[in-house]
Amino acid sequence: MAITLARIDDRVIHGQTVTRWAASRPCNAILVISDKVAADELRKKVLKAAAGALKLGIYTVEQGVAALEKAKSSPKSFFIISDSVEEFANLKRKGGDFGDVLNVGNLSGTREGTKNLGHAVCITDEDVSAFDYLESQGVKLQFQMTPEDGVKTWADYKAKYESA
Numbered sequence: 001m002a003i004t005l006a007r008i009d010d011r012v013i014h015g016q017t018v019t020r021w022a023a024s025r026p027c028n029a030i031l032v033i034s035d036k037v038a039a040d041e042l043r044k045k046v047l048k049a050a051a052g053a054l055k056l057g058i059y060t061v062e063q064g065v066a067a068l069e070k071a072k073s074s075p076k077s078f079f080i081i082s083d084s085v086e087e088f089a090n091l092k093r094k095g096g097d098f099g100d101v102l103n104v105g106n107l108s109g110t111r112e113g114t115k116n117l118g119h120a121v122c123i124t125d126e127d128v129s130a131f132d133y134l135e136s137q138g139v140k141l142q143f144q145m146t147p148e149d150g151v152k153t154w155a156d157y158k159a160k161y162e163s164a
Helices: 015-022 041-050 061-072 084-091 125-136 152-164
Strands: 001-006 029-033 057-059 078-084 100-103 138-145
Touching: 001 138, 015 078, 029 084, 041 057, 057 061, 061 078, 061 084, 078 084, 084 125, 084 152, 125 138, 125 152, 138 152
Parallel strands: 001 078, 001 100, 029 057, 029 078, 100 138
Antiparallel strands: none
């Protein structure tokens, strides 16, 4: 299996995903791993339409661990996407292997208690704990909206969060 992109984006699948990201890091399928998304029938239908020609699997975190294991024996390449850092932290805690790099995109400021750090990154205290956990597990966090943008690190954003 090749995971060409593991990404947090609260929009999950949208135009940038199936055009810009898929062009820069080709994939055959997208695995969405999110308890919240998996429980939302309407959102699942919308995401299936947004995925276009790409195959799509939508899983809870628990199911996602098994889906990642199954994907390892596949000759296909995958994007792994979730709508929150907490879902990736929970996936890691349960033994899910999505690789050692996690790309971070849009995180909406509509959630209670968020601090806007710029470049569409708004995080909470819970997000900080989850990012810290992932980093402690050897996951390299790369903040980047589009493939053309420069990469910022968790240290960059954590310093902004602490000074905000």
